[in-house]
Amino acid sequence: MKIKDLGERALIKQITEVLGESASANGFVGIGDDAALTTCNKEAWLVTSKDMLVEGVHFLLPAMTPADLGYKALAVNISDIAAMGGVPRHAYVALALPKETGVEFILEFYRGMGPLAAELGTTISGGDTVSSPGPLMISITVQGEVDRQKALLRSGASPGDILCTTGPLGASAAGLALLLNRELDCPEKLRSQALNAHFRPVPRVREADFLAHSGAVTAAMDISDGLLEDLGEISQASGCGVLLEEDKIPVHPAAQQIAPLAQSLAAEWALNGGEDYELLLAVQSRRFASLSREYESRFGVPLMPIGKVVGEKGLWMVTKEGKRVKLTIKGFQHF
């Protein structure tokens, strides 16, 4: 059987069975969340994220500069730490490089990574550089810390919780659309806004740290695979359903303006585009208004409610016309 026929979730389940006692023991959160929590000391969990990025699958060269690639490769791994409410401390960078890769490419890659690491207090502490007979591949591991009582999991959402995001969605997908269609006529300012969203996503570390300490967030993850697919993850992990309100989906202005030029739907980008790396949160309903106010006073933008957690399993949406429809997930397929 091929992986794409089995599906990633079923594969992870089978791997976990094969590993038996070696898989993520001791009741800690491991395989299946944004990052793994393991014992570090009495006060904190060690949070570890590990993503692999493959040229031609996750990024395109030379459409992306090496500096943007270095930035983004670190950013998406740090975003996984933020999704657990953690603070990133150390990053380990493994590169498999085609033989013809120049030294300047690698140094530019690290030049793109360095300022983000410095800004977030993260140290590049090690790694590995090997030769690739195929595409460029990047594997980054980030270690962070989170107070034991404050870790944000995917699994804590309950019916009634408000679902929200930390920002508007779809701009990264708009940037990707511009990359895939270089002929597209698009005003320069708009183009650079969308490309920036795609190349330079901002991991919501300080926001996540604040949210984790609020005690009001019941579940969290980062929006990497697309809002709908990621909502599916939270509802699966929490054993609940989700009811979205179509007119509340926060579509990024750049997506709204670029979509018609690309004969695409901005709402589709916001729901299924992915790679926005905003946080997706479930928040206790009685705490939502005050949390959002305090969040806005700190970060200058409000939390953006998109619907709520419901008891009935599945993904539901109240359309702009007031109809309740069942949604199917059409996010990024890894295989």
Place this chain on the structure above:
Amino acid sequence: MKIKDLGERALIKQITEVLGESASANGFVGIGDDAALTTCNKEAWLVTSKDMLVEGVHFLLPAMTPADLGYKALAVNISDIAAMGGVPRHAYVALALPKETGVEFILEFYRGMGPLAAELGTTISGGDTVSSPGPLMISITVQGEVDRQKALLRSGASPGDILCTTGPLGASAAGLALLLNRELDCPEKLRSQALNAHFRPVPRVREADFLAHSGAVTAAMDISDGLLEDLGEISQASGCGVLLEEDKIPVHPAAQQIAPLAQSLAAEWALNGGEDYELLLAVQSRRFASLSREYESRFGVPLMPIGKVVGEKGLWMVTKEGKRVKLTIKGFQHF
């Protein structure tokens, strides 16, 4: 400039400069040793190793079974933890898989990994599985712990220290020679011994833990790139030279018997073959005899002295004929 022209060590130096304050700060050991040491709690360092293995560069398919591949990919990363005197706790496994990879391949990969993890008390705590348009790539991160005062570095060797290994060398290279020349006429028992050394190296975790606690070891690493290249690393890090005694190089019996069949030199395999994953140690000379006795009583084999650390920089060897010659390093070239 291409990486192979610059060299890996110079590349790491340039990367460290580019990263500035983001590179391995705080005086901890990071880029450049077998694994990185970072703060975990008051008593212990967190030890992190990260290796990337690429099909066609580090392993050959289908010459290697998926179970052997899973075993070895974990073993070589755990070996890096052992090289620091650490005990492995958690492993994170990222796989980039060609689209046609079957589910059974992946499960076999994990079936090969599971028993080694279980035996050493290591948990597979997370990872990532993505698609590769090129070769299969494996990136594993292992986290371990080592008492703060006990970590084994490459940098502590002093002139007069005895150099030794925890086992004979060259059997892994003999196995690789058999793989690369399937026509080679070799007795079955010998063949399986050499292939086993190549496919199933034993990370010296318990040995390293004992050695780290002895307080007699001044420098350590695992022999992955070849004895001479790895000796070069220790002498570079410690600012010393190395004097080998040719007649003491512990050539593995399988290498000795297979080398003539392959028109190769067993000594060459022992010196430059690599991938034996025995530990290479520098030990205080006055402690060596008693340490080796206690080591043998615990592990059934003695420490194998190969020479000593000297003040004069460079790699020197006293040949069987009593001549002192200067060696050049010819180990595995990553690019």
